[in-house]
Amino acid sequence: MKGKLFVVGIGPGKNDLLTIRAQKAIEQSEVIVGYKFYVELVKELCEGKDIVNSFMTKEIERCKIAIANAENGKIVSLVSGGDSGFYGMAGPVMELVQRKDIDVEIIPAVSANNAAAALLGAPVMHDHCSISLSDRLTPWELIEKRLHLAAEGDFVISLYNPKSKGRPDFINKAVEIFLKYKTPETVTGIVRNAERENQSIVITPLDKVLQEEIDMFTVIIIGNSNTREVNNKMITPRGYKL
Numbered sequence: 642m643k644g645k646l647f648v649v650g651i652g653p654g655k656n657d658l659l660t661i662r663a664q665k666a667i668e669q670s671e672v673i674v675g676y677k678f679y680v681e682l683v684k685e686l687c688e689g690k691d692i693v694n695s696f697m698t699k700e701i702e703r704c705k706i707a708i709a710n711a712e713n714g715k716i717v718s719l720v721s722g723g724d725s726g727f728y729g730m731a732g733p734v735m736e737l738v739q740r741k742d743i744d745v746e747i748i749p750a751v752s753a754n755n756a757a758a759a760l761l762g763a764p765v766m767h768d769h770c771s772i773s774l775s776d777r778l779t780p781w782e783l784i785e786k787r788l789h790l791a792a793e794g795d796f797v798i799s800l801y802n803p804k805s806k807g808r809p810d811f812i813n814k815a816v817e818i819f820l821k822y823k824t825p826e827t828v829t830g831i832v833r834n835a836e837r838e839n840q841s842i843v844i845t846p847l848d849k850v851l852q853e854e855i856d857m858f859t860v861i862i863i864g865n866s867n868t869r870e871v872n873n874k875m876i877t878p879r880g881y882k883l
Contacts (some may be wrong), residue, residue, distance in 0.1 A: 644711035644743050647718045648734050650725040650750025653836035654682040658756070663748045667718045674707040675720035683720060698777075704733045711743040724752040728773060728801060754799045757832035757860040760842050762874030764830055764862045769797035774804070774811040781811070788815055792822035797868065797877055800861040812861075816850055819863060823847055828864040830875050835860060844870055 647666040652658040667673065667686045677694040680687065695703050707719040721729035731747045738745055758765045770791050776784060791798050798819075803812045819827070825848035833841045833854065843853050847863060855861070868877040 642714040644714045645716045646707055646711040646734070646738070646743055646745045647716075647748055648725045648729075648731045648745065649718045649720050649748045650723060650727075650729060650752075651679060651683055651720050652723065652751035653753060653756045654679075654722070655836045656685075658751050658836055659683065660748070660750055663750055666746070666748050667720070670716045670718040672707075672710045672715050672717045673720060674703050674710070674717060676703070676722070679720050679722045682722075700730065701733055701737075704730060704737050708734070708737055708741065708743065711745075712741065722753075724750045724755075727752045727754070727771075753801070753835055753860050754862075756835040757799070757830065757862060760832055760835060760840075761830035761844065761862060762871075762876055764828075764864055764868060764875035764877050765797050765799070766877045766879045767797060767865060767867075769799065769865075771799040771801060773801040774808070774815060775802035776808065776811070784811075785814070785818065788818045789821075792819045795822075795865045797865050798863045800863070802857055803859055803861050804855045805857050812855055813851060816847065819847060823863070823866070827866070828868045828870050828875055830862040830864075831855065831859060832862075833859045844873065844875055 649663045649666050651663060667683060672691045673680060673687050674693045676697055680694055693706055707717050710717045719730055725731040725747060754771055772787050825846055827847040829845055829847045829850055831843040831853050864877055868875060
């Protein structure tokens with residue numbers, strides 16, 4: 642029997658933001674593989690299934706376990722927080738399954754960026770980009786170059802992984818770079834635990850960002866030169882004549 646591997650984005654974690662397609666894939670699966678925190682978010686759908694948990698930095702191990710189970714004829718869901726194709730598990734899976742005879746289906750989902758933007762209002766209505774400040778897989782020199790170019794291009798910029806115990810100063814460096822191109826008053830949104838417990842939402846000027854609580858569960862959205870705050874919401878005009 643030929644196996645099947647679903648790479649399932651589960652969104653921010655709330656059941657009402659889990660897509661029907663993702664739910665059906667998990668329910669159909671015999672084996673669930675994922676980082677323990679994310680598996681816990683969909684535990685109601687995993688009853689009676691074989692569950693393989695692993696730690697945060699074991700992404701490739703999880704992919705290989707999921708692929709091996711699919712090669713053995715199992716229907717497998719590899720769960721990924723947010724959208725699996727957005728800093729998620731879809732990329733390494735697609736690289737690893739080359740020349741393997743298994744059926745892989747990528748299930749899209751609500752990303753952390755989508756969730757944070759919706760909570761803030763409409764901050765990414767115009768051209769925007771996302772940059773992760775984690776240098777675990779990308780050299781800081783390249784991250785720094787991208788920060789300069791994105792800021793110079795007046796993009797709305799979403800920052801992922803802005804601060805951790807191992808790299809507490811990267812967000813400071815990023816803000817310093819942005820202030821070379823953007824005004825101190827640039828409207829900026831800070832969302833922690835988007836659509837999860839202990840959610841917090843702050844809208845602040847760019848030069849006040851470092852006064853707020855920031856961690857690995859935070860998404861920061863820096864507006865472009867036209868972004869404004871209206872009624873405690875961020876709005877980046879698309880250019881429509883209203």
